[in-house]
Amino acid sequence: MVKNQYVTHNPKLYKKPFVESFEETPLLVAVLTYMGYGILTIFGYLRDFLRHWNIEKCHVAREREEQKDFVPLYQDFENFYTRNLYMRIRDNWNRPICSVPGAKMDLVERVSPDYNWTFEHTGKVVKDVINMGSYNYLGFAENSGACADAAIEATQKYGAGVGSTRCEIGNLDIHEELEQLVARFLGVESSMAFGMGFATNSMNIPALTGKGCLILSDELNHASLVLGARLSGSTIRVFKHNNMQSLEKLLRDAIIHGQPRTHRPWKKILIVVEGIYSMEGSIVRLPEVIALKKRYKAYLYLDEAHSIGALGPNGRGVVDYFGLDPKDVDIMMGTFTKSFGAAGGYIGGKKELIDYLRHHSHSALYATSMSSPVAQQIITSMKIIMGEDGTTLGADRVRQLSENTTYFRRKLHDMGFIIYGNDDSPVVPMMLYMPAKIGAFGREMLKRNIGTVVVGFPATPIIESRARFCISAAHTREMLDTVSLPISPVREPLFPSLEKPALAISQTTESEKRSAGR
Template identity: 90%
Template sequence: QKDNRHQHVRFSREANQNAPHTSSLYKKPFAESFEETPLLVAVLTYMGYGILTVFGYLRDFLRHWSIQTCHVAREKEEQKDFVPLYQDFENFYTRNLYMRIRDNWNRPICSVPGAKMNLVERVSRDYNWTFEHTGRVVKDVINMGSYNYLGFADNTGACADAAVEATEKYGVGVASSRCEMGNLDIQEKLEQLVARFLGLESSMIFGMGFATNSMNIPALTGKGCLILSDELNHASLVLGARLSGSTIRVFKHNNMQSLEKLLRDAIAHGQPRTHRPWKKILIVVEGIYSMEGSIVRLPEIVALKKRYKAYLYLDEAHSIGALGPNGRGVVDYFGLDPKDVDIMMGTFTKSFGAAGGYIAGKKDLINFLRCHSHSALYATSMSPPVAQQIITSMTIIMGEDGTTLGADRIRRLSENTTYFRRKLREMGVVIYGNDDSPVVPMMLYMPAKIGAFGREMLKRNIGTVVVGFPATPIIESRARFCVSAAHTREMLDTALKATDEVGDLLQLKYSRREQPLPSLGWMAKESLLQD
């Protein structure tokens, strides 16, 4: 088995023998779906990119001789002798392929981005280099691309009312960093609530989720330290690791054999040239991987981390609120002790319907970051109404508002996720990720189908996100559905019906997995039993 993602992977209890808090894990099957790209599809995909490349260079030749207008940014003639401002291949891809499917992205939303939304209609007369608004609005588009996992991104309800009150009391902005004149009691209240929600000693909040990773990892590691990073980690984690100056080594996605080999080699050989022991070894992983829909194999990583005396940095941007019986993320999902994770990071931009991020852990760690984190020292502190939005939504999730609304949303998200994934699998399309992950990638493969899928779904009033190279491997272009607790069963059925129609139209049903027989009605089952 070349990769742990192939076929259905079921994790066993034996993998966690060395972890003291994992003895009661895996009470239910834990499966991850992955299918190899069919050979014919892979060949046709490479051929498609090859044809696009040939025509792209032909168009560049026409642009060079001013036969065709060039819209893309280029260096001036006097700049070409120096270091180029623009990378040639990235520019080539942007001007020859990205622009052909650009109408699927950056589309203006003119309503609340909830379960349904309104989109501004626009047209292009120059192959998506510029757009003109028609003045019309595409109404009631089912939003299948938002990270609004628990449905808190609304303009009505308890969260919105509390945010309005906070705006009237504090204003909309602080205009200062926390360490100067930007520290408010509402921010301290939120930090205490986050620590209590996660079951940790202390926490610290930041105004931007991306900066939470990119600006705090350099404060935690430096020269002489080793970072072991999953190959599919988010760009913010990659940037933070590079800025730290640490040595970076990458292990295969969710592959524990690859991670353990790197840990053994790091301890056996030490630093390059000097062979001195590493000052610090930091394992960096995510809870849910946003492009794969896979859940981190956290119990096994915790066991390895303890065995080899490393540190663990867990990014719960997509998993906090969306996983676990209490909505406390992947740690809650596996029933682990949160203290087994050294640095717990997450964002408020998804399940909480707000903005910003947090880092939680031991009190000594948080006190250190308050003095050394660039994001804490230089960035503007979190807006008060945003902080109040998070406080209210988190209180609802915890059930401290006196209702069962939070528990109901967590349960509904889990039911919607299971239902949507099962129906897609029965449909015959290829989907990736864990059965409990609300991020559902559906494989498109061929470049021409990326834009076509987004357009055809929008014609049926379904808003989706389509993703291609370089955000994914070149032969693994995909559409990414994000399931929400705000979706009703009728909305999901409408989206599934549209996906089925477009799947037939574009021939997207690539799955070679055996499909279950059509379910019989209960009357037919009874008659068969009687016979």
């Protein structure tokens, strides 16, 4: 297994080494995976031929014949994958939930008479499904306890919605309290909260950069970051994931050559990275990124959607994880949708930055204010994490998440599976590779009352399909054991590994069983 290590610049604050795990796809697995996609492609074109002659019914939206002479509405090749593979595994996603998405949840049962083009609900409920798919890292997605009680009180006091933007008549005192608390939690001068996490990126990056600016973006950045960068009108250059040599080369070239054609210096160079990458489970090499940012006089935009609350000894994200100074990050962004069990996002930094965004951000000027019970949920959960509720519940949850992450990752590794990411990341991708395994894995796990997320192309490289487990502090050790039992290559081999497990896991022979019985 290929591992890269990095020891933090401040070992007094955080002594654990930075360890990442990535493994090249075995050659045999890669060949078989490509063969699988090849066979699917052949059958897909055969089915398209049958659909063209109306031998097989086509469910996908299509233009009328008289429209095909003009600009086509649907790109046939781009929809090929959707028609022939995605629709066959779509039953693994978007299942209706009829309970709190905590450690366990209840799912509405549904069936499809037409291979997942449409669904019908049976009226039955699958109860007590272990939730390994949601981002409930600290277990605050619950309907009882301090957060729920405080949200109910806020609803009774303020109502469920504001019905206006904050710059008009939608600014409540609870919003002011939330932003002051977030700034204190992050260790920055000021912060601003937004009602939607996706819009926090897509609507604020265009306010920070524009024509004549350069954005250096990690190749695995989230779609919201990509959209925000494109909307800004800035020049975008992509560096290899977590590769500091690639980033430094782009920075050096940007300084030497300047803008295309004119060769004038860039007005602004913005490095955009994430704290934890949700598909890879990797943690950004933040100390090295900050060092490069300072050396080349660039700015740093850090998206902590998955890392805030889930990393660091105090649960304050990747900056806390490495023991760094928050002031070294120019724009600290994060969401309340994961560790805080709520909705929305924030941006923190210098007061001048936040004051500027209040007057130039489309999300700040045109979006409806955050719902008051949501704001109260964030305030209460954040105070618990900070220990301001007078208990150690927050510290206990942060520690429990770390222990659960370490336990589950080690368990999968010891069983011989290839898993990606950092050892401390609660996002645990387990590689499946084969296209047929994508749907089968999700269905078979659900049969055993385990809800998982399975991901394939185009969300991942074509030969790197995977199952993604998200660990929570609400999970018990027994739950994690229950999840690992069905996928164990010893007990119930859903998908026998093509290679020998990393550690010696042998099947007991009949003679050994008889000897043990005597």
